[in-house]
Amino acid sequence: MMRSIALLAVVACSSSDATLPDAAPEPPETTAYRGTLAIPDYLEVPAIPSFNPPTAEKIALGRRLLYDRRLSGNQTPPCAGCHEQRLAFADGLARPTGSTGTELRRNSPGLANAVYHSTLTWANNGLRVLEDQLQVPIRGDNPIELGVSDANVGEVLARFDGDASYAEMFRAAFPDSASGATSRRSSSRSRASAAAW
Numbered sequence: 001m002m003r004s005i006a007l008l009a010v011v012a013c014s015s016s017d018a019t020l021p022d023a024a025p026e027p028p029e030t031t032a033y034r035g036t037l038a039i040p041d042y043l044e045v046p047a048i049p050s051f052n053p054p055t056a057e058k059i060a061l062g063r064r065l066l067y068d069r070r071l072s073g074n075q076t077p078p079c080a081g082c083h084e085q086r087l088a089f090a091d092g093l094a095r096p097t098g099s100t101g102t103e104l105r106r107n108s109p110g111l112a113n114a115v116y117h118s119t120l121t122w123a124n125n126g127l128r129v130l131e132d133q134l135q136v137p138i139r140g141d142n143p144i145e146l147g148v149s150d151a152n153v154g155e156v157l158a159r160f161d162g163d164a165s166y167a168e169m170f171r172a173a174f175p176d177s178a179s180g181a182t183s184r185r186s187s188s189r190s191r192a193s194a195a196a197w
């Protein structure tokens with residue numbers, strides 16, 4: 001009896017082994033992203049837009065921006081005001097308040113693992129890429145989150161242009177770009193925080 005149970009177990013194992021496909025080898029760049037984003041072996045590497053490959057320098061820059069209130073139009077709390085690391089990058093509030101005092105319609109989602117979501121935010125099925133989503137908190141005017149508008153964007157960018165340590169970090173993160181990569185910087189940080197949990 002014991003022998004037949006053992007045999008059954010062997011057969012069961014070998015037949016299920018036979019039906020399992022071999023794990024598809026990951027392309028080299030994806031394997032590298034696993035290390036850069038500190039993704040554990042038991043998680044898949046998320047889809048990453050080819051125009052914005054993650055690097056340690058981008059993540060460092062994005063992390064700094066996430067906590068920098070100068071990214072907000074009127075220099076009130078930044079991304080991290082609504083996405084606090086100690087709360088899995090949420091804020092524990094039913095409805096947060098944007099930089100100009102408007103109460104938002106929905107609560108701040110935790111950003112952990114957001115990189116794996118097929119759509120972003122609670123209600124917009126068309127928002128699928130972190131780089132696109134980033135326009136919402138920075139430039140959105142209904143509701144206002146960080147409150148950067150056509151009227152104050154020059155002033156906001158000048159705050160960073162005038163900071164030598166940012167200039168250095170920006171050059172390291174985007175050696176081929178003169179400007180305009182703010183969304184890529186923060187997205188790299190979002191992607192790192194969202195994946196490396």
Ligand code: HEC
Binds near residue numbers: 119123
């Ligand atoms: C005033 C609060 C507030 C600030 C500031 C804020 N967010 Fe959010 N964030 C939200 C809310 C609320 C949502 C959900 C919006 C909705 O569904 O209507 C959200 C959604 C997101 C999402 C989508 C997550 C998911 O799983 O779908 C990401 C990513 C994100 N925010 C990143 C950022 C970044 C990066 C910044 C700074 C540039 C930022 N947020 C600033 C409140 C805020």
